Every structure is written in structure tokens, then in C-alpha cells.
Amino acid sequence: MAYEEKIEEKPIAETSTHSAISRRSFLFKVGAALNVIAGALFAVPVIGYVFSSFRQREPYQSWIALGAVGNFPENQTRLATYRNPFTRPWDGATANIPCWVRRKAGDTFQVFAINCTHLGCPVRWFEESHLFMCPCHGGAFYEDGSHASGPPPRGLYQYKYKIENGQLWVRGGVLPTLAEPL
Amino acid sequence: MLREIAAWVDDRVHLSKLFASTAGHHVPASSGSWFYVFGSATLLCFVLQIVTGTCLAFVYVPSASEAYTSLEYLTYQQSLGWFLRAVHNWGSNFMVAIMAVHMAQVFLFGAFKYPREMTWISGTVLLFCTLGMAFTGQVLRFDQDAYWGLGIGASIMGRTPLVGSNLVHLLLAGPIIAGETLSRFFTLHVFIIPGLIIALVSLHLRLVLTKGINEYPKPGRLVDKETYAAEYESLLKKEGVPFYPKAISKDLIFSGLVILGILGCAAYFGPKGPTGVPDPTQIDTVPRPDFFFLWVFSALALLPDYMETFLLLTAPVVIIGVLFALPFISGTGEKSARRRPGSVLTVIIIFLALGTLIYLGTYSPWSPVMNAWSANPTPVEYVKGRSPLELQGALLLQNKQCRNCHSLGGSGGQRGPALDGVGSRLTGDQLVRQVIQGGGNMPAYGKNLKPAEVEALVAFMKTLRTANEPLARDTSRLEQPTR
Numbered sequence: 001m002a003y004e005e006k007i008e009e010k011p012i013a014e015t016s017t018h019s020a021i022s023r024r025s026f027l028f029k030v031g032a033a034l035n036v037i038a039g040a041l042f043a044v045p046v047i048g049y050v051f052s053s054f055r056q057r058e059p060y061q062s063w064i065a066l067g068a069v070g071n072f073p074e075n076q077t078r079l080a081t082y083r084n085p086f087t088r089p090w091d092g093a094t095a096n097i098p099c100w101v102r103r104k105a106g107d108t109f110q111v112f113a114i115n116c117t118h119l120g121c122p123v124r125w126f127e128e129s130h131l132f133m134c135p136c137h138g139g140a141f142y143e144d145g146s147h148a149s150g151p152p153p154r155g156l157y158q159y160k161y162k163i164e165n166g167q168l169w170v171r172g173g174v175l176p177t178l179a180e181p182l
Numbered sequence: 183m184l185r186e187i188a189a190w191v192d193d194r195v196h197l198s199k200l201f202a203s204t205a206g207h208h209v210p211a212s213s214g215s216w217f218y219v220f221g222s223a224t225l226l227c228f229v230l231q232i233v234t235g236t237c238l239a240f241v242y243v244p245s246a247s248e249a250y251t252s253l254e255y256l257t258y259q260q261s262l263g264w265f266l267r268a269v270h271n272w273g274s275n276f277m278v279a280i281m282a283v284h285m286a287q288v289f290l291f292g293a294f295k296y297p298r299e300m301t302w303i304s305g306t307v308l309l310f311c312t313l314g315m316a317f318t319g320q321v322l323r324f325d326q327d328a329y330w331g332l333g334i335g336a337s338i339m340g341r342t343p344l345v346g347s348n349l350v351h352l353l354l355a356g357p358i359i360a361g362e363t364l365s366r367f368f369t370l371h372v373f374i375i376p377g378l379i380i381a382l383v384s385l386h387l388r389l390v391l392t393k394g395i396n397e398y399p400k401p402g403r404l405v406d407k408e409t410y411a412a413e414y415e416s417l418l419k420k421e422g423v424p425f426y427p428k429a430i431s432k433d434l435i436f437s438g439l440v441i442l443g444i445l446g447c448a449a450y451f452g453p454k455g456p457t458g459v460p461d462p463t464q465i466d467t468v469p470r471p472d473f474f475f476l477w478v479f480s481a482l483a484l485l486p487d488y489m490e491t492f493l494l495l496t497a498p499v500v501i502i503g504v505l506f507a508l509p510f511i512s513g514t515g516e517k518s519a520r521r522r523p524g525s526v527l528t529v530i531i532i533f534l535a536l537g538t539l540i541y542l543g544t545y546s547p548w549s550p551v552m553n554a555w556s557a558n559p560t561p562v563e564y565v566k567g568r569s570p571l572e573l574q575g576a577l578l579l580q581n582k583q584c585r586n587c588h589s590l591g592g593s594g595g596q597r598g599p600a601l602d603g604v605g606s607r608l609t610g611d612q613l614v615r616q617v618i619q620g621g622g623n624m625p626a627y628g629k630n631l632k633p634a635e636v637e638a639l640v641a642f643m644k645t646l647r648t649a650n651e652p653l654a655r656d657t658s659r660l661e662q663p664t665r
Binding site: 153 | 245246247248249250329330333334336337338339340341342345346347348349350351352354355356357358359360361362363459460461462463465466467468469479482483485487490491548549550552555581582583584586587597620623624625626627629630
């Protein structure tokens with residue numbers, strides 16, 4: 001049978017003729033090289049796909065309208081929500097993002113991210129004591145967003161804002177962290 | 183006929199040979215001990231998790247907009263869905279707990295020493311994989327805790343220098359928690375980490391076969407790289423027994439008890455959550471991690487602020503480094519815990535520390551109680567016989583949310599000290615200073631209280647005295663304080 005002949009041939013070929021050895025090792029090298037190239041061609045797009053956050057930076061922040069300026073009474077801090085501009089159709093409720101809007105006077109605002117600067121939990125505004133309190137590790141912030149007590153390393157993150165056509169706009173689209181405050 | 187078919191299959195597939203060389207491999211008789219049952223029980227938990235997890239995946243929809251609805255469907259509509267969810271949740275609790283015991287046991291029995299270094303290291307990686315499963319699993323239960331838990335993970339990542347924001351984007355699959363985040367965690371929880379675990383468990387078990395199970399250590403029998411292999415060989419010859427059927431009984435009994443325990447807990451306690459809808463605009467939430475991460479949650483509240491980022495970044499590296507280096511630092515010598523007091527102490531300290539942190543995490547005294555000011559009544563005896571000014575102060579103490587951090591009569595927050603008896607501890611001047619300037623973890627209320635309000639508040643607090651203790655007084659002053 002052809003199969004058996006081949007097996008018998010092998011040791012003879014390997015020990016006797018020099019050309020056969022080099023031919024085998026050449027084929028092995030070609031095969032290995034081919035697979036290295038193919039593997040790289042396969043791996044590059046896969047790695048690029050998975051680690052795209054390290055490579056590309058599409059602009060994901062944009063201006064979002066929070067509503068008419070008149071909705072925010074002076075000297076008050078109110079919860080506002082917006083739809084996250086960086087969306088996928090299947091985001092569901094996760095794309096509803098809250099923020100705290102403080103209208104100091106006239107067109108002077110402070111718009112705070114909901115996320116505590118310690119570990120991102122949602123801070124809550126207490127009108128009576130003029131404090132933001134965090135339910136996770138007990139961080140507290142003053143009315144102007146500055147750090148009052150607890151573990152947070154800095155004051156609340158603040159959105160950039162502008163007023164156009166009587167609307168309050170903020171620039172959002174990112175989960176604020178110490179590495180990338182708004 | 184059946185016997186013939188079985189014999190034919192066995193001849194072609196070599197099943198009985200495989201069985202004899204695996205389940206029937208020889209182990210030292212001393213390893214048939216109650217201390218050696220935790221590894222197999224952990225594996226059993228994993229098998230249970232695969233079965234229940236696969237069943238849950240029949241129904242669960244890994245989409246940010248649908249996941250919550252499908253979880254509710256699983257829990258309330260799908261026949262027995264609640265039970266499988268409960269078994270999956272309790273299976274994970276049992277798996278982490280038993281794995282911790284298994285790890286402590288092999289550490290105390292010196293099983294990580296020569297020649298079983300790789301068994302220990304593969305086990306260490308399995309530990310991290312299992313914790314990875316715990317975290318990703320908590321995210322798949324896509325509720326408020328999952329959403330804010332992701333925020334916590336991202337905030338921790340965001341503390342990394344230079345590549346912080348890249349890591350956040352990698353974790354969240356984008357700049358913010360959204361649709362792709364859940365898909366990413368589903369992939370990790372269902373494909374990547376389980377695949378890793380299966381591969382590592384295979385290696386772990388293969389090493390148990392090739393390098394043998396650790397013999398029950400005897401004080402004074404030292405591990406020497408030159409002689410250990412021969413000693414183990416002769417031990418197997420002298421008192422070796424096939425694992426099946428001679429040494430497996432206790433594993434079987436314990437495994438059975440573990441399954442019954444998981445089923446019992448699942449039936450009695452039911453599934454966990456889902457809590458509220460993962461809608462970040464629902465900010466009336468108190469996010470808490472599952473118990474495996476409660477100790478991290480507690481540590482992050484209790485660590486001094488200045489070392490927090492440093493520890494968050496270095497501790498994982500140090501922990502992994504020490505665990506990997508252990509079999510090389512201490513690869514020979516004494517195995518018995520009776521002669522290794524340092525190791526025993528280490529295990530006791532680690533378990534006490536984790537236990538304490540987890541216990542604290544269950545009631546988190548550092549968190550303000552967000553509704554204490556409006557929900558907890560002022561104890562009646564604290565308002566009896568008080569002057570109008572003092573009563574005004576009592577009202578202010580409620581309305582200014584003091585109770586969120588300070589308890590009265592045992593109810594309220596525990597972030598700050600209880601205010602019962604504060605009048606015996608602090609003088610009026612000290613109280614005024616503390617309220618206005620804050621300090622010691624208390625915000626300053628100077629801007630938010632009118633002078634008259636401060637006066638009323640302090641007047642009330644001065645009436646809060648421990649029984650039979652006088653008002654605190656300033657000894658540098660001549661006149662004695664009056665009520």
C-alpha cells in the first residue's frame with residue numbers, strides 16, 4: 001500500500017540523501033513562514049478590533065441641549081437628563097444620563113456630572129443642607145461642587161456649557177473619570 | 183449483546199484505560215482526608231455553573247435595552263427560571279467561598295512546594311478567573327448595582343497614569359456605559375473566561391496526575407529537591423491506593439453536601455435581584471457589590487485618601503507577584519502547618535481582615551443614610567421639656583440632614599459620631615466651631631446656616647447629655663456653663 005511505502009521511505013530519505021533533507025526542511029520553513037504571515041494578517045485586524053480604544057479616537061463628545069434656560073431658576077440646583085450622544089440603537093435606558101444644573105445667576109451656570117469623583121456613584125443634591133452626598137463611600141460636596149468631606153480626590157466634574165437661542169447646552173458623551181474629566 | 187457493544191466501544195475509545203489512568207491513579211492513602219475535599223468541590227461548583235449558566239443563556243438577552251426585561255421574564259415568567267437564577271447565584275457564592283478554603287488548605291499543607299509549583303500557579307490564575315467571572319456575572323445581572331458597579335470599575339481604571347482613559351474605554355467598550363458594554367461583559371462571562379477556566383482546570387488536574395497529589399504533611403518531613411521524587415514514589419508503593427474507589431469517598435460526601443447546600447440556599451433565599459432598572463437617571467439608589475467584592479468596597483471607604491490611588495494601582499501587582507513567587511521563595515523544607523507558624527498567622531490575618539471588611543461592607547457605616555433626615559423620627563425623650571429655641575434646633579438637626587451622618591437614639595447614619603450625649607463631650611463653643619467650620623470628615627455648614635440657626639442647633643445639642651453626666655465645660659473659663 002502506498003501509505004506503508006511512504007513510511008518505509010522516510011528513514012532512508014532522511015539518513016541517506018542530503019537533498020531530501022534540505023527539501024524537507026525547506027518545505028517546513030516555507031510552511032512555517034506562510035503561517036507566520038497568515039497569522040499576522042489574521043491577528044492584526046483582530047487585535048485592532050478589540051483594542052480599538054487605544055488606536056482611534058472618533059469624536060464622541062458633542063453639544064447637547066438640556067432645555068430652556070428659564071427651566072432653571074436662579075440660585076437653585078436641579079436634576080436634568082439628556083440622551084447620551086454616543087449611542088447605539090440597543091442602548092436602552094443606559095443612554096439616559098442625569099446631571100446637576102446649578103444656575104448661580106443670570107447666564108452663569110455650573111453643570112455637574114452625576115458621578116462622584118471618588119468611584120463614580122451617583123451623588124444626590126440636598127437642597128436643605130446645600131450638599132451633594134454620595135451613597136457609596138460617603139463623599140460630600142458643597143453647592144459649588146468643591147470637595148466637602150470624605151474620600152473623593154477632587155470636586156465634582158463640571159460640564160462645559162454654553163447658552164444659545166435661550167437653551168442651555170452642555171458638552172457630554174463620556175463617563176467622567178480622573179483620567180478623562182469632562 | 184449490550185456487553186459486547188460496551189466492550190467494542192471501550193476497545194475503540196479506550197475509556198476504561200482512560201478511567202484507570204485518571205480516576206484510578208494512585209494517591210497516598212493519607213490524602214483521603216477531609217482536608218482534601220475542597221478542590222473537587224470547587225470544580226463541582228464550576229460544573230453546576232456551566233449547566234445553570236447555559237440554561238439561563240437560553241432565555242437571557244445580552245442587550246442593554248432588553249437584558250433587564252429578559253431577567254424579569256426569567257425570574258417571574260419562565261417556568262423554574264427563578265430557581266435556576268438562584269442556583270447560579272448561590273453556586274457562584276459557594277464556588278468563591280470553597281475556592282478560598284481550598285487555597286488556604288493547600289497553602290497550609292505546603293502543597294505549593296516542589297514539585298507542584300505550576301499546580302499552585304495555575305490555581306492562582308484560576309482564582310483570578312473565578313473573581314473575573316464573579317464581576318462579569320454581576321454586570322450581566324444588568325440592574326442598578328450592575329450599572330454603578332461598572333462605573334466603579336471604570337473609575338478605578340481611570341486612576342491609571344497615562345493610559346487611564348484607554349483602559350476605561352477598553353473596559354466599557356466605549357467612552358461611556360452603553361449598549362456595547364454589556365455585550366463585552368457577556369463575551370467575557372460566557373466565552374473568554376470560561377474557556378480559560380476549562381483550559382486551566384485541565385492543566386491543574388493534569389498536574390495532579392503527573393506530579394501527584396500532595397501527601398498529608400508530617401512535621402519534620404522536609405522537602406528536598408534531590409530526594410523528594412524518590413520519597414514520593416516509595417510512599418505511593420508503600421501506602422498508595424487508587425483514588426477511585428479508595429480515596430474518593432470523602433470528596434463524594436462533601437460534593438453531595440455542597441450541591442444540597444446550593445440547592446437549599448437557592449430554594450430558601452431565591453435569586454438575587456435584579457434590583458432597579460439600569461437607568462442612570464434613577465439616582466435614588468444605593469449601589470452595593472456582591473459579597474465577593476464587598477471587601478474591596480469597604481477597603482476603598484476606609485483607606486486613607488492619600489494612599490488610595492497608590493494602593494489601587496500597586497496592590498493587585500503585589501498580590502499577584504507574591505502569589506506567583508511563593509512556590510519559588512519557599513519551595514522546599516517544612517510542609518506541615520504545625521512547624522510553619524508564620525503561614526498559619528498569615529492565613530488567619532488574611533481571613534480575619536477579609537471577614538471584617540466583608541462584615542463592615544454589609545452595613546457600610548461610612549455611607550450617609552440618604553433618607554434618615556426625613557424618615558427617622560427624633561426620639562421623644564430628646565424633645566420633652568425643651569425650650570422653644572432648643573426645639574427649633576431639633577427641627578434644624580432633622581431638616582439640615584444632620585441625621586444622614588449622625589445617629590440619634592440608634593437610628594440614622596454612622597458616618598459621624600452619634601449625637602446622643604454630645605453635650606457632655608463638646609462645649610457650646612466647640613459645637614459652634616464644628617458646625618460652622620466642619621472638619622474631621624464633616625462638611626462646613628457656615629454658609630448654609632444663619633447665626634440664629636447655629637445658636638438654636640447648638641442649644642439643642644447641649645441638651646443631649648448622657649445620663650448623670652454634666653455639660654461639657656471649658657476649664658479655661660471662670661463662669662460655669664448653665665443649661
